[in-house]
Amino acid sequence: MPSPQRKRKVTPFTTLLNFVPYKKPLNYVHSDLKQSTKSSTKSGSNQPTYRQILSDHNYSLIKSLGSGSYSKVKLAQNSNKTSLKVAVKIVNLSKAPGDFLKRFLPRELEIWPKIEHQNIIRFFDSFEDSGYVYMILEYASNGDMLTYIQKYGPIPEIQSRGIANQICQATKYLHDQNITHRDLKLENLLLDQSNSVKITDFSFAKFNSKHDLSRTYCGSKSYASPEILTGEPYDPHKADVWAIGAIMYIICTGKMPFNENRGLKKILEEQRNLVFPWFRFQLSESFQKLICCIFTYNYIKRPSIEVILENEWLKEKNSSLQSLPDNDKDL
Incomplete structure (x- = not known):
């Protein structure tokens, strides 16, 4: 029995x-x-x-x-x-x-x-x-964006523009609801069967009004804004924008924008000076200007996600992401 x-x-x-x-x-x-x-x-x-x-x-x-x-x-x-x-x-x-x-x-x-x-x-x-x-x-069957970049390398600018638009539109939606993600990074961007981008993992998300400063220093160092690295109270909306800049740079170049293995002083110096090896990449001047605009050191002067979406680079022609190879075949 x-x-x-x-x-x-x-x-x-x-x-x-x-x-x-x-x-x-x-x-x-x-x-x-x-x-x-x-x-x-x-x-x-x-x-x-x-x-x-x-x-x-x-x-x-x-x-x-x-x-x-x-x-x-x-x-x-x-x-x-x-x-x-x-x-x-x-x-x-x-x-x-x-x-x-x-x-x-x-x-x-x-x-x-x-x-x-x-x-x-x-x-x-x-x-x-x-x-x-x-x-x-x-379930997003094509895995995460980090694995995708590691497997296939940087994505052509015309298709990267489509990816950036999707990330920015989703982030604007969150910010309009007074929600900040606070951990935007390639690992938290998933691809569905048609290679549409999906933001995931809301472990660090928080309700924040436009004027609330945050004092919880979360997220990943590679995507962290200067004010987070220095331990100052920060605007999480503007920290999300900085992280999107890092994501866009990595997607288009296959490289990290700043060397996280260097000491804090050196990283902050890189973030302040914004000297990038653009000559190595075939990227438009409008993209370069957008990245430098997003990486504004002073978060008060850093553009909001609404301003980013009005940028000329994001309004240019983009290609369907469906033409990208599959990261992982669905079961």
Whole structure:
């Protein structure tokens, strides 16, 4: 006779916003998802597997997409008639740092479901089960932009313009909702089956009015504005704009705009002087001017996303992204 199945606590999204954080030191660790096959979850005999939990919610687990120190991303498929493939972000509440549980995870769960834009990954559902938070997300089958650039190199300017427009339009949408992303980078730009760009990962996102300054220094050093690197209170809207400048530079050149391996003083000097080796790249003068405009050292004088979208370079002819090669074939 089979043993009775243990009842599990399943918490809906609305309750998740009020859960008591796991007590851990507040030394915040960024949850960048990296490819890994190592499993760090210890499961007892009564601990349900990811596959069992997803099955209870009508999803069939297909494979792992990536993992970090306290989160994983799985590919799953809806068991109903639509057979929709989704990405499932799974956060281990017992391993995540206390500051993440207290501040960042609740914000992500509050903000992401409210967002609806064609160039932002859709948030379908979330629930807590057996000490893990599950987020059901839109699946972008062609992977992330960083992997794409590493595989194929820089993208021609006419197609880069289309990518930049999509990123800027999505960012304007966020800023219009008083939402700042605060971690825009190539790894957080996904490509769907038609190579449309989708912003993902709202771990650091926050509601900010146009005049609110932020004092949480998050994101990645390679995309960080001078005021973040120097630890000053900063305008997160303008920090998002700076990060977009770094993204555009990398997409068009295949290189980082600033050498993050140098000391802080040298990086700030590079950011202030803006001496780029344009002679190595066949890029238009209008693109070069736009990049230097975005990389305005003083964030007060740095253009807003609305001003960037009115720039002549972004208004020039662009090519369909569908002509780009696939980063990864869909299953």
